[in-house]
Amino acid sequence: MIPTLLGITVVTFAIIRLAPGDPVELNITTGPTASGEGGGSDKARADIVRKAKIELGLLDREGKPIPLWKQYGTWVARTVTLDFGRSFKDQRRVVEKIAEALPVTMMLSLTSILIAYLVAVPIGVFSAVRRNTADDHVVSTILFLLWSVPSFLAGTLLILTLGRQGILPFVGLHSPQSERLGYLPYLWDHAAHVVMPLACLTYASFAALSRFVRTGMLENLRLDYVRTARSKGLPERDVVLRHALRNSLIPVVTIMGNILPQLIGGSVIIESIFTVNGMGYLGFQSILSRDYPVIMAITTFAAVLTMLGILVSDVLYCVVDPRISLQ
Amino acid sequence: MSPSAAPAGTASATAESVKGVSYWTIVRRQIRKDRLAMTGLGIILFLALVALLAPLLANDRPVVMKYRGKVLFPAFTTYLDSFPVPRFVADPLRKVRFLSDYYPELGGRRFKEVVADIEAGRGSPGDWAVMPRVAYGFAEINPLQIKRRPGEDGHVLGTDDTGADVLSRMIHGTIISLSVGIVAVGIYVVIGVVLGSIAGYFGGWIDMGTMRLIEIMICFPTFFLIITVIAFLPRSIYNIMIVIGITSWPGVARLIRGEMLKAKTLDYVMASRALGVPAVRTIFREMLPNTVAPVLVSATFGVAGAILIETSLSFLGFGVAPPTASWGEIVSQGRTYVTEGLYHLVIWPGLAICLTLIAFNLAGQGLRDAMDPRLRDT
Numbered sequence: 001m002i003p004t005l006l007g008i009t010v011v012t013f014a015i016i017r018l019a020p021g022d023p024v025e026l027n028i029t030t031g032p033t034a035s036g037e038g039g040g041s042d043k044a045r046a047d048i049v050r051k052a053k054i055e056l057g058l059l060d061r062e063g064k065p066i067p068l069w070k071q072y073g074t075w076v077a078r079t080v081t082l083d084f085g086r087s088f089k090d091q092r093r094v095v096e097k098i099a100e101a102l103p104v105t106m107m108l109s110l111t112s113i114l115i116a117y118l119v120a121v122p123i124g125v126f127s128a129v130r131r132n133t134a135d136d137h138v139v140s141t142i143l144f145l146l147w148s149v150p151s152f153l154a155g156t157l158l159i160l161t162l163g164r165q166g167i168l169p170f171v172g173l174h175s176p177q178s179e180r181l182g183y184l185p186y187l188w189d190h191a192a193h194v195v196m197p198l199a200c201l202t203y204a205s206f207a208a209l210s211r212f213v214r215t216g217m218l219e220n221l222r223l224d225y226v227r228t229a230r231s232k233g234l235p236e237r238d239v240v241l242r243h244a245l246r247n248s249l250i251p252v253v254t255i256m257g258n259i260l261p262q263l264i265g266g267s268v269i270i271e272s273i274f275t276v277n278g279m280g281y282l283g284f285q286s287i288l289s290r291d292y293p294v295i296m297a298i299t300t301f302a303a304v305l306t307m308l309g310i311l312v313s314d315v316l317y318c319v320v321d322p323r324i325s326l327q
Numbered sequence: 328m329s330p331s332a333a334p335a336g337t338a339s340a341t342a343e344s345v346k347g348v349s350y351w352t353i354v355r356r357q358i359r360k361d362r363l364a365m366t367g368l369g370i371i372l373f374l375a376l377v378a379l380l381a382p383l384l385a386n387d388r389p390v391v392m393k394y395r396g397k398v399l400f401p402a403f404t405t406y407l408d409s410f411p412v413p414r415f416v417a418d419p420l421r422k423v424r425f426l427s428d429y430y431p432e433l434g435g436r437r438f439k440e441v442v443a444d445i446e447a448g449r450g451s452p453g454d455w456a457v458m459p460r461v462a463y464g465f466a467e468i469n470p471l472q473i474k475r476r477p478g479e480d481g482h483v484l485g486t487d488d489t490g491a492d493v494l495s496r497m498i499h500g501t502i503i504s505l506s507v508g509i510v511a512v513g514i515y516v517v518i519g520v521v522l523g524s525i526a527g528y529f530g531g532w533i534d535m536g537t538m539r540l541i542e543i544m545i546c547f548p549t550f551f552l553i554i555t556v557i558a559f560l561p562r563s564i565y566n567i568m569i570v571i572g573i574t575s576w577p578g579v580a581r582l583i584r585g586e587m588l589k590a591k592t593l594d595y596v597m598a599s600r601a602l603g604v605p606a607v608r609t610i611f612r613e614m615l616p617n618t619v620a621p622v623l624v625s626a627t628f629g630v631a632g633a634i635l636i637e638t639s640l641s642f643l644g645f646g647v648a649p650p651t652a653s654w655g656e657i658v659s660q661g662r663t664y665v666t667e668g669l670y671h672l673v674i675w676p677g678l679a680i681c682l683t684l685i686a687f688n689l690a691g692q693g694l695r696d697a698m699d700p701r702l703r704d705t
Binding site: 003004007008011015145147150152153155157159160164170262265266273283287288290298302303306307310 | 539540542543544546547548549551552554555638642655658659661665666668670673677680684688
């Protein structure tokens with residue numbers, strides 16, 4: 001885990017530092033700080049650049065360049081204490097921005113995973129029990145078609161239809177001034193805003209997940225213990241739900257670790273389409289404005305979260321299957 | 328029961344194994360039987376044809392024309408603009424008369440004006456011109472025909488916010504999507520296969536190091552990583568291909584590593600090593616052909632994934648530089664002008680994207696089922 005963490009920071013650092021273009025120069029010539037202070041003379045500008053670089057740890061106090069490995073060391077040391085510096089854009093602390101955005105994305109992602117499992121597991125069981133019947137084929141076809149629709153397309157179509165007709169709101173997760181509403185109307189307002197982004201985040205995972213459940217169920221339904229359960233006269237319902245399903249859920253738990261990075265990656269698109277102020281939209285905006293400290297922080301955060309997600313699914317694996325033990 | 332009464336499936340299977348049918352022949356036969364997979368392959372073939380013929384299907388220049396006694400082929404020069412041809416190849420090619428954009432005969436007039444003259448009978452006698460079916464260039468902007476609905480002013484699928492014909496841009500967009508999909512997957516399959524087979528074959532610290540690297544790469548949300556890198560690079564189709572290629576290899580590497588670990592213990596590998604065949608030859612000439620099958624399946628799905636990434640990048644504005652046509656970019660205009668309800672900018676390119684993804688996913692599923700011995704002859 002520690003080597004993986006270190007690797008994550010190395011990759012993040014490398015991407016940003018090895019990217020073409022000097023972040024500070026670019027920001028001071030084109031960024032929001034360009035206006036205001038000393039936009040006039042070249043010397044004044046160079047001075048600002050130098051100051052900013054010293055602040056960022058690119059130059060030492062005398063203005064001499066610091067070697068890359070030392071820069072990395074300082075950055076990691078600061079990262080460990082969650083100090084990602086200040087945003088180029090509005091000079092706010094990066095941690096504050098992330099602290100605002102992270103809960104939004106986590107709420108969406110976790111709800112999405114929950115819905116995905118709640119919908120896909122029954123579908124998978126249904127297709128397995130009715131394998132190779134018309135029902136199975138219809139369900140698989142629909143899910144397959146859904147899987148082949150890109151989320152940005154689904155989002156745009158939803159906005160053009162439901163959003164434009166005024167049936168559902170499509171900007172942000174709250175109406176402006178929704179804080180003035182009472183508790184229930186506030187919740188209702190929030191729910192209405194969440195429907196479309198959540199749907200777009202979720203529908204694509206139905207296909208893979210339910211297929212996974214279906215395969216697992218089919219493998220288990222063939223096994224001897226299922227025959228035993230049937231032959232001792234258990235109702236089919238109990239055989240399927242209490243015996244086969246529980247055993248076929250074991251691998252299903254583990255792909256949660258794979259879903260998480262996809263959701264975080266996908267949130268860039270969904271949050272940008274629906275203007276949701278989460279990690280994805282924050283990342284999108286900071287990439288557009290080349291807000292390096294924020295980009296680095298988000299990349300690190302997302303990677304660490306994914307790592308934790310994989311860890312959690314490994315642990316869950318042991319919880320649901322006592323035969324496997326954590327070494 | 329006599330052996331002759333055995334089910335047809337087993338009988339033919341024995342017959343095949345007696346005749347010694349190769350693995351790939353079996354896979355090919357299985358796929359032929361799979362109607363969905365064949366549909367997918369058919370769609371892929373159709374898309375490939377559209378891409379290859381794009382400059383001749385949709386162009387503002389005639390495919391072939393006779394002008395003042397000379398036969399010209401003006402549409403072919405578009406190949407150098409529409410296809411991802413590197414500059415160092417394209418620039419010398421532009422000097423070739425057939426592909427050049429140099430037509431002094433026209434006297435500075437556009438081809439469309441000349442063709443209009445010919446059709447109105449104002450050209451010199453004996454002149455004729457064959458225009459493409461869609462007589463609009465992919466980059467032919469027209470400020471007077473912005474956001475036309477389908478069918479208006481002769482635009483079958485309408486126009487976008489620059490007045491460019493949507494159908495023409497869709498046809499040329501096929502080139503971008505298919506080439507990004509195939510090249511990006513090609514890059515990451517090569518990286519994944521090389522790293523994975525070396526790790527699996529040699530084991531030890533090489534394996535450890537590769538697996539660590541894979542663990543690290545898997546933690547990064549690929550799409551976010553890709554747009555971060557893409558945003559720092561100049562907008563170009565090569566950068567998109569390369570970035571997708573170098574961020575998506577861990578899956579293939581893991582797959583090949585597992586297969587290599589299995590194959591390593593088999594007799595033929597032992598024999599190869601005992602004969603003193605160099606390791607590199609053993610890996611890539613002996614073992615790889617036996618382990619590459621699952622990679623083929625994941626590569627087919629991978630093309631769909633890479634096309635999805637390309638269209639999403641274009642949708643977010645990180646795609647190929649304008650005026651190059653891309654499906655995702657057309658869809659994004661539908662989002663930009665929500666209130667105007669420009670459904671045609673979303674539905675048609677959207678359908679093209681879905682069709683392509685469905686085709687590659689169907690082909691991938693068919694290939695996977697055909698290679699799975701458990702599903703054979705059922």
